[in-house]
Amino acid sequence: MRPTLPFPFLHAVCAVLLTSACTFALAEDPPTRVGRISTVEGQVLVRAGDGEAQNALLNWPVTTDNRLTTERGALAEFRVGAAAVRLDGDSELEVSELDDDSFKLHLGYGTVSVRVRNPDALRGFELTTAQARVILTQPGWVRVDAGRQPGTSVVSVLEGAADVDGAMGSVTLRAGKRAELTDEQLRTGALHRIAFDQWPEALPAAAPALRYVTDDTTGYEELDRYGAWQEDAEYGPLWLPSTVPAGWAPYSDGSWTWIAPWGWTWVDNAPWGYAPSHYGRWVLLGHRWGWAPGRERGRVPWAPALVGWVGGVHGPNAGPQQGPRPGVGWFPLSPHDRYVPGYRASADYDRRINRVAEGRRSVAGERERRAGMTMLPGERFGAQRTVDVPRRNRTSMPPPVMQSLPLSTAPAPAGNWQRPSDAPRGDNGVRRDWGNRPGRLQTDNGQTHMAPRPMQPNRPPVPAQPQQPPMPAQPVMPAMPALPPVQDQVGRPGWRGEQRSRVERPRPVIERPYDERGGPGRGSRMQETER
Numbered sequence: 001m002r003p004t005l006p007f008p009f010l011h012a013v014c015a016v017l018l019t020s021a022c023t024f025a026l027a028e029d030p031p032t033r034v035g036r037i038s039t040v041e042g043q044v045l046v047r048a049g050d051g052e053a054q055n056a057l058l059n060w061p062v063t064t065d066n067r068l069t070t071e072r073g074a075l076a077e078f079r080v081g082a083a084a085v086r087l088d089g090d091s092e093l094e095v096s097e098l099d100d101d102s103f104k105l106h107l108g109y110g111t112v113s114v115r116v117r118n119p120d121a122l123r124g125f126e127l128t129t130a131q132a133r134v135i136l137t138q139p140g141w142v143r144v145d146a147g148r149q150p151g152t153s154v155v156s157v158l159e160g161a162a163d164v165d166g167a168m169g170s171v172t173l174r175a176g177k178r179a180e181l182t183d184e185q186l187r188t189g190a191l192h193r194i195a196f197d198q199w200p201e202a203l204p205a206a207a208p209a210l211r212y213v214t215d216d217t218t219g220y221e222e223l224d225r226y227g228a229w230q231e232d233a234e235y236g237p238l239w240l241p242s243t244v245p246a247g248w249a250p251y252s253d254g255s256w257t258w259i260a261p262w263g264w265t266w267v268d269n270a271p272w273g274y275a276p277s278h279y280g281r282w283v284l285l286g287h288r289w290g291w292a293p294g295r296e297r298g299r300v301p302w303a304p305a306l307v308g309w310v311g312g313v314h315g316p317n318a319g320p321q322q323g324p325r326p327g328v329g330w331f332p333l334s335p336h337d338r339y340v341p342g343y344r345a346s347a348d349y350d351r352r353i354n355r356v357a358e359g360r361r362s363v364a365g366e367r368e369r370r371a372g373m374t375m376l377p378g379e380r381f382g383a384q385r386t387v388d389v390p391r392r393n394r395t396s397m398p399p400p401v402m403q404s405l406p407l408s409t410a411p412a413p414a415g416n417w418q419r420p421s422d423a424p425r426g427d428n429g430v431r432r433d434w435g436n437r438p439g440r441l442q443t444d445n446g447q448t449h450m451a452p453r454p455m456q457p458n459r460p461p462v463p464a465q466p467q468q469p470p471m472p473a474q475p476v477m478p479a480m481p482a483l484p485p486v487q488d489q490v491g492r493p494g495w496r497g498e499q500r501s502r503v504e505r506p507r508p509v510i511e512r513p514y515d516e517r518g519g520p521g522r523g524s525r526m527q528e529t530e531r
Helices: 007-028 220-226 274-278 347-353 399-404
Strands: 035-041 044-048 066-070 075-080 083-087 091-098 103-116 125-128 132-136 140-146 153-159 161-166 169-174 177-181 186-190 227-232 236-241 254-259 263-268 281-285 288-292 307-311 328-332 374-376 386-389 525-527
Touching (some): 035 044, 066 075, 083 091, 132 140, 132 153, 153 161, 153 169, 161 177, 169 177, 169 186, 220 227, 220 274, 227 288, 263 274, 374 386
Parallel strands (some): 103 125, 169 525
Antiparallel strands (some): 035 075, 044 066, 066 091, 075 083, 083 103, 091 103, 125 132, 140 153, 153 177, 161 169, 177 186, 227 236, 236 288, 254 263, 254 386, 281 288, 307 328
16 A cells, blocks of 8 residues: 655645745845945955956945955945945955845954944944954944054944954943954953044935935945936936936946856946946936936845847857957846846846836837947957946947847856855955854953964965056046936035045054953943943
């Protein structure tokens, strides 16, 4: 007699299999939260995984396994939604994890400042050094110094509160307090302000853009400075850039770079070009382009570039013997177009990233017009991982010819390079065992339990950069006709990081005198409050 399984058991097995299948599908999706380099001053290098370091560019995407290094006198900032991470000169910061549910940074040496405005941005946030782990418990502002004094990390809280965990104990710091951590002690005292803290906050508290997008749309803070909003009966809110030359089209002034796991990723040259390049769609109204974030004000996944590709025949039959490859072209997608990722993604990811196109009335011939197409010779793609797109590189093909070009994908660079998923981390010898190390060491009845001395971080040498001719100053784009006035227009801030003259300053010296307590009291955590 054939054995039979009880129905509850079968139901449980099916539930487990379904859950596993869903988990596997979600695991295929790339991160939908990606940062943006928003300020570069002086010599700043960025390195992805074990790749070669290169000069950081404005609007460069920041993701997991990226490492930013600043030379002496340089400054850098990257933003993830409403969170700003600023790096002082002579510093190195690694983005250990950045995805939907985690935001983990590791400061190898130097000084970093983190300012978070939105409680949602605190989800999964963690900043570590060789001696400390810092977790913001509420929106605020924290500065961390590592290695300015050998074997020492200093955590200073300028706003809000933070939990600080070290080898000798833990402490909750509130605004106006700091903690100095070594492998043998944890001491607290009053905050010492330094010149780096004077970097002004250029993010307005109530930006008009936040009526139409959420503050986790990275790059939104630039929109109100370089354009204005208007309502459209068909597409909803539209943002129109105010300083673009006649004949300009989206994705026509910047560069393509190959970034794992997405592939070809657009890096726009305009200071406002990040958000409109990686979220929403573009609409051509007469002779002007407007960016449509969608009617629903909600979180949408980040995309490497919301474009359609044409031409560029490549494959087994394409090679040098066949002559030069046809040109590779791309055009901005409209709200009537569905974005098709060129990377692995689940059906749920596809639905979310195309949410802006849902519920729109289909317009015959919208895709076939392919307005705003830009084209480059086919051989430019595939030979290297960065392709510069010169300004005014618009194609002049007749519409019938553009319409006949087959939809395609851009050829991958030589070797179809991808960052290894198991790229080793922590090769500079710093501590990475915060998540699973034994229980906290702390004082007990006046006795100090010593922790094993971890390895001291070694600063890797900054790779020598080839001599390059100075970059010519970017020409000022002529103004377009005046836009309709917008209420509560945001003015330009009086100072921008890229315009500030950097002067050499002495490094801050941490004075040894502390409060009369001199260190942590009994118990596993102290509460530091304003006196």
